[in-house]
Amino acid sequence: MWGKRADVIVRTEAPFNAEPPPTLLAANEITPVEAFYARNHGLFPDIAPGQWRLDVGGLVDTPMTLTLDRLTTGFDHHTVVATLACAGNRRAELLRARPIPGKDPWEHGAISTAAWCGVRLADVLDAAGVYRRDGLHVEFLAPDIAAEARPAQAYGSSIPLEKAMSHEVLLAWQMNGQPLPRAHGGPVRAVVPGYIGARSVKWITAVTVRDHPSHNYFQEVDYRILPPDADPDTAAVGDGIPLSRLPLNCDILAPTGGDRIGAGEVVLRGWAMAGDGQGIGRVDVSIDGGHTWRQAQLHTARSKWAWSLWSLSVDVVPGPLSITARAWDDTGMTQPESPASLWNPRGYGNNAYSRVDVRVM
Amino acid sequence: MWGKRADVIVRTEAPFNAEPPPTLLAANEITPVEAFYARNHGLFPDIAPGQWRLDVGGLVDTPMTLTLDRLTTGFDHHTVVATLACAGNRRAELLRARPIPGKDPWEHGAISTAAWCGVRLADVLDAAGVYRRDGLHVEFLAPDIAAEARPAQAYGSSIPLEKAMSHEVLLAWQMNGQPLPRAHGGPVRAVVPGYIGARSVKWITAVTVRDHPSHNYFQEVDYRILPPDADPDTAAVGDGIPLSRLPLNCDILAPTGGDRIGAGEVVLRGWAMAGDGQGIGRVDVSIDGGHTWRQAQLHTARSKWAWSLWSLSVDVVPGPLSITARAWDDTGMTQPESPASLWNPRGYGNNAYSRVDVRVM
Numbered sequence: 001m002w003g004k005r006a007d008v009i010v011r012t013e014a015p016f017n018a019e020p021p022p023t024l025l026a027a028n029e030i031t032p033v034e035a036f037y038a039r040n041h042g043l044f045p046d047i048a049p050g051q052w053r054l055d056v057g058g059l060v061d062t063p064m065t066l067t068l069d070r071l072t073t074g075f076d077h078h079t080v081v082a083t084l085a086c087a088g089n090r091r092a093e094l095l096r097a098r099p100i101p102g103k104d105p106w107e108h109g110a111i112s113t114a115a116w117c118g119v120r121l122a123d124v125l126d127a128a129g130v131y132r133r134d135g136l137h138v139e140f141l142a143p144d145i146a147a148e149a150r151p152a153q154a155y156g157s158s159i160p161l162e163k164a165m166s167h168e169v170l171l172a173w174q175m176n177g178q179p180l181p182r183a184h185g186g187p188v189r190a191v192v193p194g195y196i197g198a199r200s201v202k203w204i205t206a207v208t209v210r211d212h213p214s215h216n217y218f219q220e221v222d223y224r225i226l227p228p229d230a231d232p233d234t235a236a237v238g239d240g241i242p243l244s245r246l247p248l249n250c251d252i253l254a255p256t257g258g259d260r261i262g263a264g265e266v267v268l269r270g271w272a273m274a275g276d277g278q279g280i281g282r283v284d285v286s287i288d289g290g291h292t293w294r295q296a297q298l299h300t301a302r303s304k305w306a307w308s309l310w311s312l313s314v315d316v317v318p319g320p321l322s323i324t325a326r327a328w329d330d331t332g333m334t335q336p337e338s339p340a341s342l343w344n345p346r347g348y349g350n351n352a353y354s355r356v357d358v359r360v361m
Numbered sequence: 362m363w364g365k366r367a368d369v370i371v372r373t374e375a376p377f378n379a380e381p382p383p384t385l386l387a388a389n390e391i392t393p394v395e396a397f398y399a400r401n402h403g404l405f406p407d408i409a410p411g412q413w414r415l416d417v418g419g420l421v422d423t424p425m426t427l428t429l430d431r432l433t434t435g436f437d438h439h440t441v442v443a444t445l446a447c448a449g450n451r452r453a454e455l456l457r458a459r460p461i462p463g464k465d466p467w468e469h470g471a472i473s474t475a476a477w478c479g480v481r482l483a484d485v486l487d488a489a490g491v492y493r494r495d496g497l498h499v500e501f502l503a504p505d506i507a508a509e510a511r512p513a514q515a516y517g518s519s520i521p522l523e524k525a526m527s528h529e530v531l532l533a534w535q536m537n538g539q540p541l542p543r544a545h546g547g548p549v550r551a552v553v554p555g556y557i558g559a560r561s562v563k564w565i566t567a568v569t570v571r572d573h574p575s576h577n578y579f580q581e582v583d584y585r586i587l588p589p590d591a592d593p594d595t596a597a598v599g600d601g602i603p604l605s606r607l608p609l610n611c612d613i614l615a616p617t618g619g620d621r622i623g624a625g626e627v628v629l630r631g632w633a634m635a636g637d638g639q640g641i642g643r644v645d646v647s648i649d650g651g652h653t654w655r656q657a658q659l660h661t662a663r664s665k666w667a668w669s670l671w672s673l674s675v676d677v678v679p680g681p682l683s684i685t686a687r688a689w690d691d692t693g694m695t696q697p698e699s700p701a702s703l704w705n706p707r708g709y710g711n712n713a714y715s716r717v718d719v720r721v722m
Binding site: 224225227228229241242243244245247248275281282284290292293295328330331332333334335336337338341342348349351 | 585586588589590602603604605606608609636642643645651653654656689691692693694695696697698699702703709710712
């Protein structure tokens with residue numbers, strides 16, 4: 001199913017959900033295709049490129065049906081380096097505070113970065129004569145059936161028209177210079193940089209402009225931050241805060257929790273990313289539980305939509321070692337300290353300080 | 362100097378710095394002019410409206426000098442309800458973690474809301490033929506001399522051109538329907554909603570488009586988040602993260618810390634505001650130290666640039682009572698928990714959970 005399958009941590013086989021090990025993420029600003037995380041709600045649809053069609057409709061003057069040939073020849077091509085992250089990335093830390101039944105315990109790896117090539121969604125919507133008024137939303141639909149949805153339904157979601165018209169949002173058919181693999185949404189997927197991965201709909205077959213957010217289960221019910229005392233099984237449609245922009249966040253990728261490492265100099269590595277295209281101002285790292293902080297070296301991000309990898313060399317002595325990292329964005333804002341206080345019934349949006357405990361031998 | 366002077370807490374008389382008591386803030390979505398917080402770095406300039414001039418220059422095709430008559434008759438008038446907040450608001454909570462010499466211990470009140478009337482800065486810049494390219498900044502200068510600056514200099518700052526061209530940024534001569542008082546920047550001030558108050562330059566006399574941020578002390582040196590171990594007295598030009606957008610934040614305004622309140626039903630009140638025009642998704646309040654949370658009633662904000670007041674009725678029993686509040690924005694992001702972890706050498710940007718301790722009698 002994944003062809004050349006990297007050394008990934010498989011969470012479920014069907015639907016296929018898997019994350020790369022953190023050290024592999026740390027070693028590459030652009031994640032290799034075969035290691036890119038997989039978050040799916042249904043089985044992969046099998047759409048031959050020649051059979052693929054995209055219906056563009058709703059609040060537009062000229063509804064269109066595009067073939068892959070027309071999509072790739074009718075509009076300018078653009079490449080955007082963008083990090084995608086699942087809203088459930090780092091859920092495992094929330095689980096340590098309190099269980100979250102029925103949700104995968106993603107560790108550090110439900111995040112990856114690729115160079116996506118395709119056309120701007122804005123250009124396609126302009127060609128269809130999209131209505132330009134406030135309060136519109138663009139719905140994406142795909143044919144993969146999500147059994148977990150109530151009722152079971154094809155996967156879908158939506159983004160505000162304002163975001164859909166921004167230059168970074170693509171309909172992409174290439175990933176790191178290769179044709180988009182079926183496992184990552186081929187022939188064509190949406191790529192919505194700066195938003196939770198759930199909005200970058202794979203195997204996209206319909207783009208519909210509406211005067212309301214999508215009624216799809218994954219927009220209207222799931223992918224929402226419920227209050228801590230809410231019951232997700234009885235939550236009503238529209239309860240909770242719908243997720244859209246990724247928050248300021250960071251993580252420690254090397255070493256990994258539970259590692260045994262040698263005393264002396266060790267290079268700590270990780271990533272940081274600010275919300276919706278903001279920059280990172282600083283990454284602080286503490287090896288004394290937050291009493292003192294040192295500033296990590298920030299590597300230049302490949303684009304404003306990509307993570308910044310960081311590293312810091314520290315000297316460590318034998319014994320237990322707790323490493324904490326936090327990012328500040330370029331407006332001077334930082335992250336919440338503790339995953340426990342971010343606990344929510346579906347386990348989304350953990351952007352607390354990253355902490356990793358290792359033993360120095 | 363303040364004419365009808367409300368019951369404000371004066372921090373310093375010259376320059377004049379004062380904050381209204383929290384209960385007064387809680388009682389008014391629009392803060393009365395005579396109670397609006399005052400944050401000044403120099404003495405008020407005394408500029409007669411007929412003598413006021415605004416020089417618009419730098420990277421523009423047609424530099425201009427505007428009189429008040431030309432400003433008020435030459436451009437469309439707009440009113441924006443906007444909350445201004447000092448970057449040092451809630452500094453008192455940071456001081457409890459560690460001292461911050463030479464900075465005022467603002468409590469809850471370095472924040473206020475007004476209806477500002479003026480012209481759009483964008484319209485004035487367009488009339489001057491502003492260059493439209495990436496990376497430009499708009500500098501504001503005023504004649505009030507700040508003795509604390511090194512070297513002593515007139516107050517100034519800058520904002521990115523992209524922000525300057527947005528509809529909410531005004532050159533304002535009215536506040537809550539009254540001519541702008543000298544104490545609040547009359548005859549004319551900049552109003553930059555969503556940014557720290559320091560960018561809403563009072564008594565503005567020059568607007569200059571530059572290819573770099575202002576070199577003024579308050580842009581280049583002060584109003585920055587330094588790392589916790591930095592020494593502000595030896596920090597170099599450009600050190601730290603320059604503050605711009607206000608972060609997601611909230612506060613408890615009633616009751617006030619140290620209050621003694623009666624047992625039974627008590628209405629808790631406060632404000633919440635998200636970053637740069639985002640909405641508030643939810644306000645949680647805990648009276649058991651964060652073990653359980655209840656959702657406050659959110660009052661509709663007067664504009665996307667104004668705070669949302671909130672209230673929650675709770676039943677309380679005699680004994681010590683600790684109240685905690687936190688806000689979530691409409692993207693599902695919340696605040697850091699503890700002011701101690703946000704401590705920074707100049708004491709800016711405290712957007713931790715708000716906590717108030719009272720005694721129930």
